[in-house]
Amino acid sequence: AQTVTQSQPEMSVQEAETVTLSCTYDTSESDYYLFWYKQPPSRQMILVIRQEAYKQQNATENRFSVNFQKAAKSFSLKISDSQLGDAAMYFCAYRSASNNDMRFGAGTRLTVKP
């Protein structure tokens, strides 16, 4: 079964600075999708960004971008110009193209300091 590992339980960043959250995954498949979800204190799960494994180009959504290294099975999230509203739990997730389930990492709690 696929596993997703987030090795940073907590991270902290100064407002307006940049932070990178790490994620690695284990799979034998070649076709899959990767996601970053944000869970603010409201506990609502919000999709931040999505990456197709067959695309070499890294996905970008405004201040959020990823560094997808398929050979290394690494999928990090970079948040630029951090804002107070970025403070949340961030979850990395993996979804196979052939299966219907989605696997999540343990999460990284991001604190943004004013």
Place this chain on the structure above:
Amino acid sequence: SQTIHQWPATLVQPVGSPLSLECTVEGTSNPNLYWYRQAAGRGLQLLFYSVGIGQISSEVPQNLSASRPQDRQFILSSKKLLLSDSGFYLCAWSYDRGGAKLFFGSGTQLSVL
């Protein structure tokens, strides 16, 4: 537009009591449906998912069960709750296609005392 409803928002139940959490989706047909559990300050554990009526895949052996009596209804149940069943339960749905993202409900905080 599609919406997902999950209730109740909070629930306090004694050990040994039954459980029924309900989730419904509106505005789409034949969605994939999911139940996740999140322990305090931890990640999401996939409990069950369903690709169609009556089709349930279980990920973790436990005293919980799931049912899908209608296309857009997903129910999480237990006959006798354990203390370890406490947690935050999230229902989610996705389109039935590869790589589709999940849309989550607002969750149910279950406390078993």
